[in-house]
Amino acid sequence: MLLELEQLSKSFKSGPGRVQAVDGVSLTVDATEFVAIQGPSGCGKSTLLLMAGGLLSPDSGQVLVEGTNPYRLSSDQRARFRSQHLGFVFQQFHLVPYLNVLDNVLTPALASNRSQARERARALIEQFGLEQRLHHTPAQLSTGEKQRVALARALFHQPKILLADEPTGNLDSENSTIVLNALSQFAADGGCVLMVSHDDQAVQSAQRVLGIRDGRLVTPQESESLVNS
Numbered sequence: 001m002l003l004e005l006e007q008l009s010k011s012f013k014s015g016p017g018r019v020q021a022v023d024g025v026s027l028t029v030d031a032t033e034f035v036a037i038q039g040p041s042g043c044g045k046s047t048l049l050l051m052a053g054g055l056l057s058p059d060s061g062q063v064l065v066e067g068t069n070p071y072r073l074s075s076d077q078r079a080r081f082r083s084q085h086l087g088f089v090f091q092q093f094h095l096v097p098y099l100n101v102l103d104n105v106l107t108p109a110l111a112s113n114r115s116q117a118r119e120r121a122r123a124l125i126e127q128f129g130l131e132q133r134l135h136h137t138p139a140q141l142s143t144g145e146k147q148r149v150a151l152a153r154a155l156f157h158q159p160k161i162l163l164a165d166e167p168t169g170n171l172d173s174e175n176s177t178i179v180l181n182a183l184s185q186f187a188a189d190g191g192c193v194l195m196v197s198h199d200d201q202a203v204q205s206a207q208r209v210l211g212i213r214d215g216r217l218v219t220p221q222e223s224e225s226l227v228n229s
């Protein structure tokens with residue numbers, strides 16, 4: 001199993017009380033699977049994805065990424081582990097504004113062999129149709145191009161797991177299709193994708209769709225009856 005989430009819970013302080021953002025979520029995602037979790041704003045999607053990605057420690061429960069619990073590692077080890085085992089795609093791209101496309105894709109390379117790394121980055125940039133944009137900075141790119149750069153960067157280390165948070169949230173339908181096809185292809189090639197989104201169109205690309213309400217996973221049938229009630 002590539003990704004295992006066991007009974008994850010997380011709450012945050014909110015005014016005088018606490019909000020239970022994620023409440024006992026268990027989920028496994030295996031190689032070749034593209035799983036989407038769909039739910040309205042504030043139901044815990046981002047919190048769940050951050051915990052799955054080793055970016056936010058759960059209050060209770062366990063995350064296993066290819067059999068390793070990232071929260072048992074030191075923070076330096078965890079950062080290295082994340083960059084080698086996980087790719088992240090966010091709605092807000094998180095590109096480095098003063099670096100050009102090539103250098104943004106190269107940011108995960110750190111100390112790896114420079115010429116090999118550049119070759120890999122160029123191949124990914126070409127794969128996403130950005131070869132004419134190599135030396136542009138993010139401000140000179142369209143929204144869809146920025147997300148394609150973010151995807152190329154996420155794939156740089158050839159992770160087996162991609163985590164995507166509303167990856168099409170800011171995109172037109174043509175760029176949404178490019179991004180969703182890339183996620184599907186990634187899974188078909190033996191990786192796995194866990195995507196959270198509120199968007200009906202985006203989740204249709206996934207093979208398995210789960211709902212989330214008030215921090216708890218629900219089946220698509222349950223989520224439909226909640227919407228209609």
Ligand SMILES: Nc1ncnc2c1ncn2[C@@H]1O[C@H](COP(=O)(O)OP(=O)(O)OP(=O)(O)O)[C@@H](O)[C@H]1O
Nearest residue numbers: 012013014019021040041042043044045046047048
């Ligand atoms: N760092 C935080 N501090 C306090 N409360 C938080 C924090 N992060 C999330 N929350 C709260 O936890 C709940 C779940 O938030 P989360 O961002 O996971 O939901 P979401 O489904 O991703 O929402 P959206 O679709 O709007 O991004 C919300 O009530 C939110 O206000």
